[in-house]
Amino acid sequence: MALVVQKYGGTSVGSTERIAAVAEKVMATRSQGHDVIVVVSAMSGETNRLVALANSIADPPNAREFDVLLATGEQVTISLLSMALEARGCRARSYTGAQVHILTDNVHTKARILEIDDQRIRADLAQGRVVVVAGFQGIDAEGNITTLGRGGSDTTAVALAAALNGSECQIYTDVDGVYTTDPRVVPDARRLDKMCFEEMLEMASLGSKVLQIRSVEFASKYNVPLRVLSSFIEGPGTLIAPEDETMEQALISGIAFNRDEAKLTRVGVEDKPGIAAHILGHIADANIEVDMIVQNVGADGTTDFTFTVHRNDYQNAFSILENHVKALGSGEVRGDEHIVKISLVGVGMRSHAGIASTMFKALADEGINIQMISTSEIKISVVVHEKYLELGVRTLHAAFGLEQAA
Amino acid sequence: MALVVQKYGGTSVGSTERIAAVAEKVMATRSQGHDVIVVVSAMSGETNRLVALANSIADPPNAREFDVLLATGEQVTISLLSMALEARGCRARSYTGAQVHILTDNVHTKARILEIDDQRIRADLAQGRVVVVAGFQGIDAEGNITTLGRGGSDTTAVALAAALNGSECQIYTDVDGVYTTDPRVVPDARRLDKMCFEEMLEMASLGSKVLQIRSVEFASKYNVPLRVLSSFIEGPGTLIAPEDETMEQALISGIAFNRDEAKLTRVGVEDKPGIAAHILGHIADANIEVDMIVQNVGADGTTDFTFTVHRNDYQNAFSILENHVKALGSGEVRGDEHIVKISLVGVGMRSHAGIASTMFKALADEGINIQMISTSEIKISVVVHEKYLELGVRTLHAAFGLEQAA
Numbered sequence: 001m002a003l004v005v006q007k008y009g010g011t012s013v014g015s016t017e018r019i020a021a022v023a024e025k026v027m028a029t030r031s032q033g034h035d036v037i038v039v040v041s042a043m044s045g046e047t048n049r050l051v052a053l054a055n056s057i058a059d060p061p062n063a064r065e066f067d068v069l070l071a072t073g074e075q076v077t078i079s080l081l082s083m084a085l086e087a088r089g090c091r092a093r094s095y096t097g098a099q100v101h102i103l104t105d106n107v108h109t110k111a112r113i114l115e116i117d118d119q120r121i122r123a124d125l126a127q128g129r130v131v132v133v134a135g136f137q138g139i140d141a142e143g144n145i146t147t148l149g150r151g152g153s154d155t156t157a158v159a160l161a162a163a164l165n166g167s168e169c170q171i172y173t174d175v176d177g178v179y180t181t182d183p184r185v186v187p188d189a190r191r192l193d194k195m196c197f198e199e200m201l202e203m204a205s206l207g208s209k210v211l212q213i214r215s216v217e218f219a220s221k222y223n224v225p226l227r228v229l230s231s232f233i234e235g236p237g238t239l240i241a242p243e244d245e246t247m248e249q250a251l252i253s254g255i256a257f258n259r260d261e262a263k264l265t266r267v268g269v270e271d272k273p274g275i276a277a278h279i280l281g282h283i284a285d286a287n288i289e290v291d292m293i294v295q296n297v298g299a300d301g302t303t304d305f306t307f308t309v310h311r312n313d314y315q316n317a318f319s320i321l322e323n324h325v326k327a328l329g330s331g332e333v334r335g336d337e338h339i340v341k342i343s344l345v346g347v348g349m350r351s352h353a354g355i356a357s358t359m360f361k362a363l364a365d366e367g368i369n370i371q372m373i374s375t376s377e378i379k380i381s382v383v384v385h386e387k388y389l390e391l392g393v394r395t396l397h398a399a400f401g402l403e404q405a406a
Numbered sequence: 407m408a409l410v411v412q413k414y415g416g417t418s419v420g421s422t423e424r425i426a427a428v429a430e431k432v433m434a435t436r437s438q439g440h441d442v443i444v445v446v447s448a449m450s451g452e453t454n455r456l457v458a459l460a461n462s463i464a465d466p467p468n469a470r471e472f473d474v475l476l477a478t479g480e481q482v483t484i485s486l487l488s489m490a491l492e493a494r495g496c497r498a499r500s501y502t503g504a505q506v507h508i509l510t511d512n513v514h515t516k517a518r519i520l521e522i523d524d525q526r527i528r529a530d531l532a533q534g535r536v537v538v539v540a541g542f543q544g545i546d547a548e549g550n551i552t553t554l555g556r557g558g559s560d561t562t563a564v565a566l567a568a569a570l571n572g573s574e575c576q577i578y579t580d581v582d583g584v585y586t587t588d589p590r591v592v593p594d595a596r597r598l599d600k601m602c603f604e605e606m607l608e609m610a611s612l613g614s615k616v617l618q619i620r621s622v623e624f625a626s627k628y629n630v631p632l633r634v635l636s637s638f639i640e641g642p643g644t645l646i647a648p649e650d651e652t653m654e655q656a657l658i659s660g661i662a663f664n665r666d667e668a669k670l671t672r673v674g675v676e677d678k679p680g681i682a683a684h685i686l687g688h689i690a691d692a693n694i695e696v697d698m699i700v701q702n703v704g705a706d707g708t709t710d711f712t713f714t715v716h717r718n719d720y721q722n723a724f725s726i727l728e729n730h731v732k733a734l735g736s737g738e739v740r741g742d743e744h745i746v747k748i749s750l751v752g753v754g755m756r757s758h759a760g761i762a763s764t765m766f767k768a769l770a771d772e773g774i775n776i777q778m779i780s781t782s783e784i785k786i787s788v789v790v791h792e793k794y795l796e797l798g799v800r801t802l803h804a805a806f807g808l809e810q811a812a
Binding site for chain 2 (some may be wrong): 016019058059061062064065066068069072076078079080082083086087094096098099143
């Protein structure tokens, strides 16, 4: 008998019919002999309704009170799911974040979990109850209600699995797993049976938004195996777990891409220490997040410094660089909003030198010009013109044989 | 500087516009130099919405979970009102029942308040904050969320006023006070400036449903002055307070009436001890509440035993009496659904013997036949044919000069 934590998102509990279906799923897991803790989000649409109420009262609403308001969303779901379980003869108890002392810091609307009191939950599990916990919420040391921000329910589920030493944290969502790439771009895309945390982190941060990056980091830190499954389609989903030997076989797990980037280049920067930090300092001061950074030393003692930002920040970043040019009285700024980033991700690439050349050759064979390259231990990203996104992803998916299991 | 507890019901907080208006009212009280604790109900319609959700999931829903669900209604209101106050520059903090430890017994859906932890509230008041508390809810000793049942928010308000030694507990509602009788029946009916708890209890239990009887009992027990006011019309409302000398001047405070009663008579009961208890025992076993009871000893050694019940229980009670007659093989049952009860209420009648005769004469002058009479220290009730309701109430209102202040 194992302890399983299951998390159901807003769409999965979006109506009383769907909540009834979740109850059946939970009971099926119980009938396999497992203890079950269920974490639920607010019913889809509910959070928007509450936000609209708040905005019609105050703009911006007081953050402490906003959390008190939003926390009611999950409280509604935990009670309804527990009722559905009890009505089916399955003993269940709901708990708000406060009731199981999900202690957080006091940063309202994006608090971080510090500690969970598992005593009450353990007592209920020992008595054969399903424990239903409100995701996304906690309390600070003074008893104020806090919320965890985007993806908070995933984080709650992982934290509970960690605190109670669960064998698996199952994240039920509207997709049936993590794919080698977006099936809308590559119809051949394959659901991955298994991947490691590092791969998932690279996939998530690159735009495969199945799981929030924070919950993956959390799961990785506490070694909690995560499984992404569909609430609507039966299937094993994708297991995201610590790296093991069997994983080494796959060179590449998947191909992530990001359509939201824009590129800026500061041309003719004097090649001396501190210049890059100086330029990025201005960008950071404006609260603009930088993704890729590339710098090449030129032959003439100057260098071109290039980086990418979110397209929404492009105009702002461009102005900052222009001011910098004006202040120095030399150099030039170039920019391009029509770029995309494509990334190969896979722990296997660590020990295989040929990945990059295979990637670059495959793209070159299709006449796709690479504008920037950036690499990490388990990832190679390239920036190309946006018109090549689909072609590039499909080309790489085929080149690495991702449509077939490793 | 005094401490005032204000309670706003569902209609008073029924929209974000009305919540904004409540914020203004609270700030007006603050600006008079008072500390303010505000207790709010769920926005009107919200509780019905939640109940419908629960009923579509389970019938009946689990009581513990039903309370978890319903408690979200007030939590939404406390956060919105606190936001409205903060947005207007008035420091405020919301608290759920759990957060200020409104400790109750564990009878879900109709829990009773045992204790309130006033420490946190006092600290906020000392720092110049308005404290906004969710009505209707608490927690039991194990931390489970409980609700107080009908009129629960009034009870919360009174309990807070008692625990924090408030100078007054103001109940804002959709009427501007307690009237000498229903103004729809007597256009001359007058708003009472002041009445005592005992009078209010008799008025409330007799159908003047301005305040829930439980909250009046609670206020009486802890000597908390209550004031009934309108959220929508400015005015002093009606103060309900411990009896004092000035109150003695008014013989009669008001006239209550009840259209929902029916009368049953067990004719020809053997006049010996225990018979009345025996008959009422069968009625009580069927969960039927009995209001008035009258018995007269006859000359022939038998007696007629008459009582009134709610009209909904009439048929059921009639069958029970008929079975009783059959079992004994003697006697008869008579019933009448076309009756109403009219009651004079006033602490002043204790010391004035003439009240009853004035009442009976006034009714007789209009040809109104009295079918039953029942009296208590501060109340005289008569049962008459339902066609005489309006005439009877108007006649008595005029006979005792209630249209004029005492």
